Amino acid sequence: MPETLKNGTTVSELLSDFEMPNSALNSHLSLEEFHRLQCEKYNSSAGNLQGYDCPKCKNRGYFEKLTDDGFLVTVECSCMNIRRNIREMEEIGLGKDLRKCRFDSFHAEQDFQKFMLNRAEEYAHTKGNAWFWVAGQSGCGKTHLCTAICGQLLKQGRNIQYFLWGNILQSLESSRFKADLREFLMQAIYHADVLYLDDFLKTPDDDFGKPLKPSQSELQYAYMVINERYISGRKTIISSQHMLNELNSYDRATAGRITENSGKFNVNISRDDTRNFRLSQNFS
Numbered sequence: 662m663p664e665t666l667k668n669g670t671t672v673s674e675l676l677s678d679f680e681m682p683n684s685a686l687n688s689h690l691s692l693e694e695f696h697r698l699q700c701e702k703y704n705s706s707a708g709n710l711q712g713y714d715c716p717k718c719k720n721r722g723y724f725e726k727l728t729d730d731g732f733l734v735t736v737e738c739s740c741m742n743i744r745r746n747i748r749e750m751e752e753i754g755l756g757k758d759l760r761k762c763r764f765d766s767f768h769a770e771q772d773f774q775k776f777m778l779n780r781a782e783e784y785a786h787t788k789g790n791a792w793f794w795v796a797g798q799s800g801c802g803k804t805h806l807c808t809a810i811c812g813q814l815l816k817q818g819r820n821i822q823y824f825l826w827g828n829i830l831q832s833l834e835s836s837r838f839k840a841d842l843r844e845f846l847m848q849a850i851y852h853a854d855v856l857y858l859d860d861f862l863k864t865p866d867d868d869f870g871k872p873l874k875p876s877q878s879e880l881q882y883a884y885m886v887i888n889e890r891y892i893s894g895r896k897t898i899i900s901s902q903h904m905l906n907e908l909n910s911y912d913r914a915t916a917g918r919i920t921e922n923s924g925k926f927n928v929n930i931s932r933d934d935t936r937n938f939r940l941s942q943n944f945s
């Protein structure tokens with residue numbers, strides 16, 4: 662007598678839907694055995710989730726599992742968290758860049774480019790919470806490499822908060838008299854597992870193409886943010902148009918904390934009108 666399931670179908674009928682081999686169809690299976698086969702079938706199938714290639718779940722995002730008492734449950738694969746993080750990055754506009762700005766799509770022809778790429782790749786594969794600092798004029802490749810680092814860290818399951826410095830500044834200034842809003846923003850900055858601060862302390866260029874010194878209040882906000890991250894000891898990635906030695910001349914406390922936490926991941930590319938970038942003396 663074939664085993665009949667709740668909805669009146671037989672196990673054999675159900676198995677045929679799953680394209681089980683004939684040997685399974687012909688055998689008498691208990692419901693538990695059937696569920697086990699169903700699990701195996703599901704867990705070996707390929708899914709169609711995009712954006713991240715997961716060898717564990719073959720891009721299904723889920724596993725089916727039999728509990729000890731024979732119940733069939735669906736459990737989430739760890740890649741779903743990575744997928745959510747990538748989706749979040751897409752929502753803030755970094756997703757498109759994540760696909761475009763990878764280490765293998767970075768043009769490293771000149772020495773300074775090779776150096777930048779080398780440091781960025783090493784950083785992305787270094788465990789722990791060291792910081793990454795890269796300074797140089799726009800077009801030198803710092804955003805590309807910081808984005809590639811973020812892509813790599815997302816794949817490692819890290820949570821990344823991306824902030825354009827100008828937006829932080831705007832929020833802090835507009836919420837100057839609203840302590841709760843300011844607190845909310847600072848908490849987000851403080852608690853981010855990984856913080857990517859883009860265009861840190863961005864100011865307009867002077868006539869010689871050198872960025873102007875940031876205002877005193879901007880430097881104070883910068884210190885506040887950097888100090889929060891310094892105290893919490895969390896991973897921070899910073900790109901800026903100001904060289905670290907220039908920042909040191911503006912504010913020693915901020916530059917000192919960045920220098921200490923970035924160690925060898927401290928890359929400064931000299932400004933050059935002809936765009937023949939070269940490595941600046943690394944500040945330490």
Ligand SMILES: [Zn+2]
Nearest residue numbers: 715718738740
């Ligand atoms: Zn997975």
